[in-house]
Amino acid sequence: MSLNVVWYKRDLRWFDHAPLAEAARCGPVLPLYIAEPALWQQPDAAARQWAVFAESLAELTEALGALGQPLIVRVGDAIDVLDALRRSHRAIALWSHQETGNGWTYARDRRVRAWARAHGIRWTEFPQDGVIRGLKDRDGWARHWDRLMSRPLIATPDALVPLQTTDLGGIPSPRQLGLDDDPCPHRQPGGRHAGLDLLASFLDHRGARYHREMSSPNTAYRACSRLSAHFATGAVSLREAAQAARRRLDALDALAPADRLTFAPALRAFQGRLHWHCHFMQKLEDQPSLEFENQHPAYDGLRENTYDAGRFQAWCAGQTGFPFIDACMRALTDSGWINFRMRAMLMAFASYHLWLHWRPTALHLARLFVDYEPGIHYPQAQMQSGTTGINTPRIYNPVKQSHDQDPAGTFIRAHLPELRGVPDPYVHEPWTMPAEVQQRAGCIIGTHYPPPIVDHLAAARVARARVWAVRHGAEYHATADAIQERHGSRRSGLPPSNPARRCRRARSDPAQRSLTWGSEAD
DNA sequence: AGTGCAGTTGACTTT
DNA sequence: TAAAGTCAACTGCAC
Numbered sequence: 001m002s003l004n005v006v007w008y009k010r011d012l013r014w015f016d017h018a019p020l021a022e023a024a025r026c027g028p029v030l031p032l033y034i035a036e037p038a039l040w041q042q043p044d045a046a047a048r049q050w051a052v053f054a055e056s057l058a059e060l061t062e063a064l065g066a067l068g069q070p071l072i073v074r075v076g077d078a079i080d081v082l083d084a085l086r087r088s089h090r091a092i093a094l095w096s097h098q099e100t101g102n103g104w105t106y107a108r109d110r111r112v113r114a115w116a117r118a119h120g121i122r123w124t125e126f127p128q129d130g131v132i133r134g135l136k137d138r139d140g141w142a143r144h145w146d147r148l149m150s151r152p153l154i155a156t157p158d159a160l161v162p163l164q165t166t167d168l169g170g171i172p173s174p175r176q177l178g179l180d181d182d183p184c185p186h187r188q189p190g191g192r193h194a195g196l197d198l199l200a201s202f203l204d205h206r207g208a209r210y211h212r213e214m215s216s217p218n219t220a221y222r223a224c225s226r227l228s229a230h231f232a233t234g235a236v237s238l239r240e241a242a243q244a245a246r247r248r249l250d251a252l253d254a255l256a257p258a259d260r261l262t263f264a265p266a267l268r269a270f271q272g273r274l275h276w277h278c279h280f281m282q283k284l285e286d287q288p289s290l291e292f293e294n295q296h297p298a299y300d301g302l303r304e305n306t307y308d309a310g311r312f313q314a315w316c317a318g319q320t321g322f323p324f325i326d327a328c329m330r331a332l333t334d335s336g337w338i339n340f341r342m343r344a345m346l347m348a349f350a351s352y353h354l355w356l357h358w359r360p361t362a363l364h365l366a367r368l369f370v371d372y373e374p375g376i377h378y379p380q381a382q383m384q385s386g387t388t389g390i391n392t393p394r395i396y397n398p399v400k401q402s403h404d405q406d407p408a409g410t411f412i413r414a415h416l417p418e419l420r421g422v423p424d425p426y427v428h429e430p431w432t433m434p435a436e437v438q439q440r441a442g443c444i445i446g447t448h449y450p451p452p453i454v455d456h457l458a459a460a461r462v463a464r465a466r467v468w469a470v471r472h473g474a475e476y477h478a479t480a481d482a483i484q485e486r487h488g489s490r491r492s493g494l495p496p497s498n499p500a501r502r503c504r505r506a507r508s509d510p511a512q513r514s515l516t517w518g519s520e521a522d
Numbered sequence: 523a524g525t526g527c528a529g530t531t532g533a534c535t536t537t
Numbered sequence: 538t539a540a541a542g543t544c545a546a547c548t549g550c551a552c
């Protein structure tokens with residue numbers, strides 16, 4: 001009988017885990033996590049993400065140990081580790097989830113596939129999160145997702161046969177993986193228990209006004225589920241969250257009408273976010289080049305040659321002179337999380353107002369997100385930069401957003417101590433403070449806080465003109481229609497410019513408007 | 523009390 | 538998920 005190696009990647013749980021359950025039915029299981037230094041040294045990786053993984057791994061090994069066989073942890077290259085197992089055991093079979101990761105994990109999986117084939121090792125991969133590998137056509141995707149999400153959750157094996165393994169290995173430190181220091185004082189904890197606690201409190205009370213409170217960073221930290229980090233590590237399965245939300249929605253009938261009336265739309269909004277989470281991952285699964293290249297090639301060359309390192313530094317440091325932008329960036333740096341709308345604003349501000357190419361800015365955000373999910377990140381980064389070809393460019397006004405989302409300046413003052421003394425009328429645009437008010441506020445513009453790095457109205461005007469000039473170019477629309485056909489949601493998105501298809505679209509489902517970026521299934 | 527006008531609001535379209 | 542522009546309906550007010 002062969003030894004069944006369950007290769008954990010970003011599915012660090014023991015419940016609703018198909019590879020573990022199937023492998024356990026076939027014989028003895030060796031649960032394995034390979035901490036790959038080369039992966040953690042990629043430019044999108046950061047120690048804060050590893051910290052969440054490490055906490056999840058600690059719980060995983062404890063839980064598997066209770067079943068009979070703790071997790072075995074190895075540090076090194078995946079093929080070196082797997083090949084060592086192959087050589088020390090008579091026969092092995094490999095079990096895992098399919099991973100929709102970045103280009104590096106995609107290449108690693110192809111290497112492992114070749115290695116497995118060369119040695120006659122069976123590698124069984126299970127789909128995760130409703131992402132379909134080798135998808136030819138987006139039609140019917142939403143129905144497929146609904147079907148997958150309503151399948152029964154997979155039970156944890158009753159017991160695992162203990163192996164006579166000499167060395168379990170330990171969870172490596174960030175330094176062992178080559179990670180730099182990455183202080184994140186308000187990071188949320190990793191691990192399945194923390195994830196299940198969040199799910200329970202979100203469905204019990206925190207999420208009651210989710211759809212209304214997700215947009216402002218003043219309310220979002222509490223009112224969003226904050227499950228995104230746990231979906232990224234796989235400590236909680238998307239399906240168990242979707243089914244818990246479903247059950248909660250069904251149970252709302254017992255509530256007083258006043259509670260039901262807000263909670264029901266909130267839960268439906270949450271379900272929508274879970275759907276969009278996978279919708280975006282499917283995009284990167286279908287087209288891994290979205291991590292590196294403009295989705296629509298007509299935008300090639302638009303920003304590449306105008307890159308301004310000083311602007312990039314100011315944006316990264318939360319020193320652009322726009323208080324709301326800077327407060328969002330500093331809150332994100334401090335906690336590893338910010339709500340979807342502010343992520344979109346930060347990205348759009350960098351791409352439009354500062355005219356920075358999305359690659360370096362997307363990598364910076366990736367390193368700040370404890371819930372970094374490549375399949376959501378790159379399609380979103382491109383969408384907020386106007387390079388997809390299928391989404392209308394949306395340019396956020398940093399001052400208007402400030403008034404809308406933080407009218408009293410609470411969030412700004414919480415994260416920009418240098419602005420605490422600035423009176424209300426100036427907190428959104430401190431550069432308009434007269435000199436004597438600056439004196440009294442203890443905030444001299446140019447000394448304590450920078451003047452705005454750009455004239456935001458003029459910068460938005462120029463950016464809009466540049467992007468629309470590309471859209472009006474010859475050749476643009478034929479390519480855009482092809483992209484819509486391949487990637488566009490069948491529920492929403494721009495109507496194609498082909499009139500025949502526009503008619504067909506008009507009869508399809510009502511527009512589902514919310515989208516997700518990491519978090520919001522957060 | 524009706525009319526004309528400026529300014530406002532909201533729905534809808536365009537970029 | 539944005540913001541600006543357009544247009545029509547509406548409001549307050551002077552005459």
